[in-house]
Amino acid sequence: xxxxxxxxxxxxxxxxxxxxxxxxxxxxxxxxxxxxxxxxxxxxxxxxxxxxxxxxxxxxxxxxxxxxxxxxxxxxxxxxxxxxxxxxxxxxxxxxxxxxxxxxxxxxxxxxxxxxxxxxxxxxxxxxxxxxxxxxxxxxxxxxxxxxxxxxxxxxxxxxxxxxxxxxxxxxxxxxxxxxxxxxxxxxxxxxxxxxxxxxxxxxxxxxxxxxxxxxxxxxxxxxxxx
Numbered sequence: 001x002x003x004x005x006x007x008x009x010x011x012x013x014x015x016x017x018x019x020x021x022x023x024x025x026x027x028x029x030x031x032x033x034x035x036x037x038x039x040x041x042x043x044x045x046x047x048x049x050x051x052x053x054x055x056x057x058x059x060x061x062x063x064x065x066x067x068x069x070x071x072x073x074x075x076x077x078x079x080x081x082x083x084x085x086x087x088x089x090x091x092x093x094x095x096x097x098x099x100x101x102x103x104x105x106x107x108x109x110x111x112x113x114x115x116x117x118x119x120x121x122x123x124x125x126x127x128x129x130x131x132x133x134x135x136x137x138x139x140x141x142x143x144x145x146x147x148x149x150x151x152x153x154x155x156x157x158x159x160x161x162x163x164x165x166x167x168x169x170x171x172x173x174x175x176x177x178x179x180x181x182x183x184x185x186x187x188x189x190x191x192x193x194x195x196x197x198x199x200x201x202x203x204x205x206x207x208x209x210x211x212x213x214x215x216x217x218x219x220x221x222x223x224x225x226x227x
Contacts, residue, residue, distance in 0.1 A: 003044065004027065005037065005048070034063045042163070051076070061089045069180075070163050128166050130205040202215050
């Protein structure tokens with residue numbers, strides 16, 4: 001079943017879309033604002049995001065940019081903004097299609113079908129090795145080499161942070177980008193969040209957390225995942 005994430009701050013519209021899309025055979029997850037939409041995308045791995053641009057906390061275009069920092073999930077934008085600049089901004093940020101409010105449900109369903117058909121099946125991310133663990137980012141599973149070893153549990157935030165790093169292997173990812181992508185634009189100066197969560201990941205995954213081989217700090221700049 002195709003899983004859709006709908007992010008919109010209008011409760012009546014959100015409820016109507018949830019009911020209608022489910023009646024057409026889709027699994028539907030909803031979020032009322034940008035921050036919770038980003039969290040839901042990280043936790044639920046939808047096949048398509050339907051995103052309103054006029055959100056109360058984070059501008060929809062910024063949500064598109066943050067999603068594109070770590071995923072290529074198709075994004076269908078909804079907006080009451082009629083001028084072409086908004087459409088161009090959303091598409092330039094990485095959205096795949098655009099529907100202007102008010103719209104008919106038939107139009108929306110057609111766009112959903114077109115986007116998912118055009119992009120086709122997406123390739124999964126290859127598992128990565130960190131120390132004695134194989135980490136499957138798609139299934140969110142950590143498998144130790146020793147089958148008798150205790151399973152490793154990562155929190156949703158730890159998974160999100162690890163995904164952003166692991167999808168850019170051997171590339172420096174700035175502190176600002178990590179904070180904005182994982183926690184949101186209001187957290188770009190909260191570098192202590194980042195230090196603590198990287199510390200947690202190292203403690204759980206690295207063979208020697210004090211001398212990490214995979215989750216590398218670039219002092220004053222950011223972090224790098226080294227396969």
